[in-house]
Amino acid sequence: MESINHLNLASLLDTLISLTTAFLLGGLIGLERQFRQRTAGLRTNVLVAIGASLFVDIANRVNGPAGSVHIIAYVVSGIGFLGAGAILREEGGVRGLNTAATLWCSAAVGAAAGADLIIEAVLGMLFIVTANTLLRPVVNSINSQPLSVVETEATYTVYAIADRKLKKQGAASLRSTLEMANYQVNNLAVLPFGLDEIKIEATLFSSSLNGEELSKFTQQLSEQTWVHQAYWSASPHP
Numbered sequence: 001m002e003s004i005n006h007l008n009l010a011s012l013l014d015t016l017i018s019l020t021t022a023f024l025l026g027g028l029i030g031l032e033r034q035f036r037q038r039t040a041g042l043r044t045n046v047l048v049a050i051g052a053s054l055f056v057d058i059a060n061r062v063n064g065p066a067g068s069v070h071i072i073a074y075v076v077s078g079i080g081f082l083g084a085g086a087i088l089r090e091e092g093g094v095r096g097l098n099t100a101a102t103l104w105c106s107a108a109v110g111a112a113a114g115a116d117l118i119i120e121a122v123l124g125m126l127f128i129v130t131a132n133t134l135l136r137p138v139v140n141s142i143n144s145q146p147l148s149v150v151e152t153e154a155t156y157t158v159y160a161i162a163d164r165k166l167k168k169q170g171a172a173s174l175r176s177t178l179e180m181a182n183y184q185v186n187n188l189a190v191l192p193f194g195l196d197e198i199k200i201e202a203t204l205f206s207s208s209l210n211g212e213e214l215s216k217f218t219q220q221l222s223e224q225t226w227v228h229q230a231y232w233s234a235s236p237h238p
Contacts, residue, residue: 014116015057021113022046022053025125026106032132038099048079048103049110056114072111079107102132156214158183160200160221161229167198170226174200177224181217197228 026049034041059071112121193199
């Protein structure tokens, strides 16, 4: 009998509008994902949007706006578990971050629809679809460019090959030479290199450095009498 008391045509109509809005907007977001054959496609995004909308709508009816605010907070954090399932680690790389972010945004659109913020939900959907479509050529264009080490945020290491007997002197000389050139040394290690030589590795503090300047520096370093060979490498930050 309690369910009969809760029957309210105006509230039911409001719920229908919220769920329909969540269904349509979540579907538009999911269509783009489905066309690209992503892990979370049409149905997943629709269900996320509808679920978020229904939770917020129920909270709004039971406990008013204050209740819906609490539910929205739970939706924001709870959707992270679903998004984590869309993230895959393959061959040292990570896939699915954009899909997970899209699911999170679908939940936001659904929550807005459940809170009767229909215009806001539509605007959110438009921005999400725009981000996933119009920004894609920009990302592809940037990714297609070869990685330049002229000025890249990375960890840089300078190497010097020297006689084994110059272990201490070579390490001290390399450090002082780097510091005189205004390169701050983060770590310095001396490793065996063949039978009669050592390799001195000087890791610099991570920063944006100029690759051409480092090349000139190692060229000048290799001209010192105690150095057999000098070179450098960069490991871009992930």
